[in-house]
Amino acid sequence: MLRTEQDVLRQDIVALADRLGRGRESLLPILQEVQRKYCTISDYAMQIIADELRIHPVEVYGVVTFYSFLDFRPKGRFVIRLCRTISCDMKEKNRVARQLENDLGIKFGQTTPDGKFTLEWANCIGMCDQGPAMLINEQVFTNVTPEGVHEILEGCRRVFGVHALERGGARR
Amino acid sequence: MKMRRSSKMNTLMGPLTFDDAKPEAGLRKSLELEPDDVLELMTESNLKGRGGAGFPTGAKWRLAAGADDEDKYVVCNADEGEPGTFKDRVLLAEYLDLVVEGMTIGAWAIGARHGVIYLRGEYSYLRSHLEAVLKRRREDNLLGCNIMGRLDFDFDVEVMMGAGAYVCGEETALIESMEGQRGEPRSRPPYPVTKGYLGHPTIINNVETFAWAACIIDRGAEWFREHGTQHSSGLKIFSVSGDCARPGVYEFPLGVTVEDVLREVGAPEAKAVQIGGAAGFTLPRSQFGRQIAYEDVPTGGSIIIFGKDRDMLKVAKNFLEFFADESCGQCTPCREGNRKLLEGIEMLERGECSMHYLRELCALGETMRLASKCGLGQTSPNPFLNTVEFFKDELIGRIDKTETD
Numbered sequence: 001m002l003r004t005e006q007d008v009l010r011q012d013i014v015a016l017a018d019r020l021g022r023g024r025e026s027l028l029p030i031l032q033e034v035q036r037k038y039c040t041i042s043d044y045a046m047q048i049i050a051d052e053l054r055i056h057p058v059e060v061y062g063v064v065t066f067y068s069f070l071d072f073r074p075k076g077r078f079v080i081r082l083c084r085t086i087s088c089d090m091k092e093k094n095r096v097a098r099q100l101e102n103d104l105g106i107k108f109g110q111t112t113p114d115g116k117f118t119l120e121w122a123n124c125i126g127m128c129d130q131g132p133a134m135l136i137n138e139q140v141f142t143n144v145t146p147e148g149v150h151e152i153l154e155g156c157r158r159v160f161g162v163h164a165l166e167r168g169g170a171r172r
Numbered sequence: 173m174k175m176r177r178s179s180k181m182n183t184l185m186g187p188l189t190f191d192d193a194k195p196e197a198g199l200r201k202s203l204e205l206e207p208d209d210v211l212e213l214m215t216e217s218n219l220k221g222r223g224g225a226g227f228p229t230g231a232k233w234r235l236a237a238g239a240d241d242e243d244k245y246v247v248c249n250a251d252e253g254e255p256g257t258f259k260d261r262v263l264l265a266e267y268l269d270l271v272v273e274g275m276t277i278g279a280w281a282i283g284a285r286h287g288v289i290y291l292r293g294e295y296s297y298l299r300s301h302l303e304a305v306l307k308r309r310r311e312d313n314l315l316g317c318n319i320m321g322r323l324d325f326d327f328d329v330e331v332m333m334g335a336g337a338y339v340c341g342e343e344t345a346l347i348e349s350m351e352g353q354r355g356e357p358r359s360r361p362p363y364p365v366t367k368g369y370l371g372h373p374t375i376i377n378n379v380e381t382f383a384w385a386a387c388i389i390d391r392g393a394e395w396f397r398e399h400g401t402q403h404s405s406g407l408k409i410f411s412v413s414g415d416c417a418r419p420g421v422y423e424f425p426l427g428v429t430v431e432d433v434l435r436e437v438g439a440p441e442a443k444a445v446q447i448g449g450a451a452g453f454t455l456p457r458s459q460f461g462r463q464i465a466y467e468d469v470p471t472g473g474s475i476i477i478f479g480k481d482r483d484m485l486k487v488a489k490n491f492l493e494f495f496a497d498e499s500c501g502q503c504t505p506c507r508e509g510n511r512k513l514l515e516g517i518e519m520l521e522r523g524e525c526s527m528h529y530l531r532e533l534c535a536l537g538e539t540m541r542l543a544s545k546c547g548l549g550q551t552s553p554n555p556f557l558n559t560v561e562f563f564k565d566e567l568i569g570r571i572d573k574t575e576t577d
Contacts, residue, residue, distance in 0.1 A: 023352075024351055024352040024353070025350060025351050025352045025370070026352065027352030028332075028333070028335060028349065028350075028352050029332075029333070031335075032293075032333060032335060062354055063352065063353065063354055066337065066354040066355060066356075066500075067293075067334075067335035067336055067337050067355070068335070068336035068337065069293045069335040069336035070335055070336075084490075084493075085255045085256075085450075085490065085494055086255055086256065086414075086446070086450070086476055086487060086490045086491065087255070087256055087413040087414055087476055089490050090414060090415065090478075090482070122294065122336075123253070123255070123338060123494055123497060123498060124253060124254070124255040124256070124257075124338075124494070125294045126252055126253075126257065126258040126260075126261045126292075126294060126295065127258060128255070128256050128257070128258050128411065128413035128414075128419070128474075128476070129258060129411070129412065129413045129419035129420050129421075130419075131413070135294060138296045138297050139297060140297055
């Protein structure tokens with residue numbers, strides 16, 4: 001039988017609510033799982049989550065818009081977050097930023113047309129002694145150089161579709 | 173004076189005190205004591221909150237212990253978001269057992285059965301490590317039911333993830349976030365020790381505070397008070413970054429002077445130092461003799477060093493961009509004030525700010541300190557006001573250098 005994308009999303013959310021609970025304190029964990037899997041939290045997803053938790057969808061919207069790791073706009077499969085706070089800034093994060101823009105062909109705040117990469121700024125990610133630092137999904141890259149950007153992006157492209165980076169560990 | 177650097181990252185000066193801690197010695201001793209005696213020891217040690225606010229840990233625990241409720245919570249604040257702070261990341265990665273041991277001691281002292289580590293979203297790569305350690309501790313009977321054979325002691329810890337909001341490091345905002353709300357700070361009172369997570373008494377302590385608590389129970393309050401000053405007892409872990417030869421994690425006794433720290437980390441030519449992160453204090457050379465302690469220059473552990481060629485206005489601008497972005501927007505002084513200060517800095521940058529307007533901005537900063545609801549707005553004018561106070565000559569009458577970087 002044909003299953004629409006919306007049906008799949010609904011089933012996923014119901015399963016998440018079954019696993020994580022339907023109390024208000026389960027909202028953030030559910031949203032984080034949806035964001036991880038779908039790279040966005042759509043209006044439809046927010047409505048279903050609200051129904052499952054028996055709260056108003058505006059409550060869900062309010063939470064989604066508050067946290068910078070949640071977004072109702074579609075994000076790329078790889079979200080690159082370059083730290084812009086002072087210690088990384090002093091280690092020439094601007095040069096890394098420029099090269100990321102050059103290699104991806106987008107500006108900060110944008111997603112590549114193929115939906116693979118989103119480029120964003122992050123506030124201090126706690127790698128101040130090893131800057132410039134950036135996160136790609138859950139993996140951290142430190143002492144990033146402008147020349148090194150290309151290889152990092154190629155690494156993402158190579159594993160594209162396998163989602164191998166999503167569970168990646170820390171690189172120190 | 174003893175100074176140490178983190179063992180695995182930097183080998184130069186030797187291990188931290190935490191490396192010498194005997195596994196579970198603190199927990200074993202505390203379970204031999206009555207909860208009241210544990211509280212007494214904590215109070216005696218004069219340990220103050222290592223996240224930066226410096227509230228006496230013993231007093232906090234005692235308040236929660238005195239609250240009458242079946243359900244109590246122990247929360248470890250691992251939402252380390254202050255710019256320049258990364259010591260909690262190292263502690264979580266390398267000394268997690270000690271941290272959880274401290275949480276368990278806290279649970280015993282206040283009578284809690286539930287624990288939560290609130291881990292910031294940026295550190296989600298640490299989550300699997302946290303879960304693995306918690307699992308092992310459950311298997312070793314250090315968490316779960318009847319811990320170490322005590323039939324009257326059950327305690328377990330779960331991990332909750334943040335989602336990228338600096339303000340959630342504020343304890344009431346952190347509770348809001350744990351409850352699935354926007355991370356907006358609450359009005360206090362009631363304080364979390366009486367009405368915290370889900371309305372139950374909750375102690376919220378920094379990662380490092382729990383680790384020290386475990387050491388104190390093992391070695392005694394006297395040992396802890398041997399270090400530091402009269403009002404700031406003990407040792408402290410620092411995160412050092414910026415223009416220095418040896419950035420990294422350091423351990424110093426509280427009361428250490430800025431000069432001593434700079435000598436140790438290799439920054440003889442520093443022009444200024446930021447102590448306590450973006451919300452902290454910018455100190456020029458003339459102030460390097462000051463002590464890092466709760467009664468002089470307080471800090472959550474962040475030390476950022478600016479070399480002789482740094483433009484202090486750019487530094488202040490970076491901090492204010494941070495605050496303008498991270499303000500939760502709930503109260504007006506913080507939401508609007510940070511934007512106005514940032515606009516002011518941009519005017520200074522272009523060389524368009526009159527002295528009169530600069531005074532207005534400083535007055536606005538004072539208003540924010542007084543009128544903001546939580547610590548974010550109360551401290552966010554600090555970098556601006558300090559820069560105006562100490563580096564005025566750099567700010568006034570600048571020539572606009574059209575976008576050189």
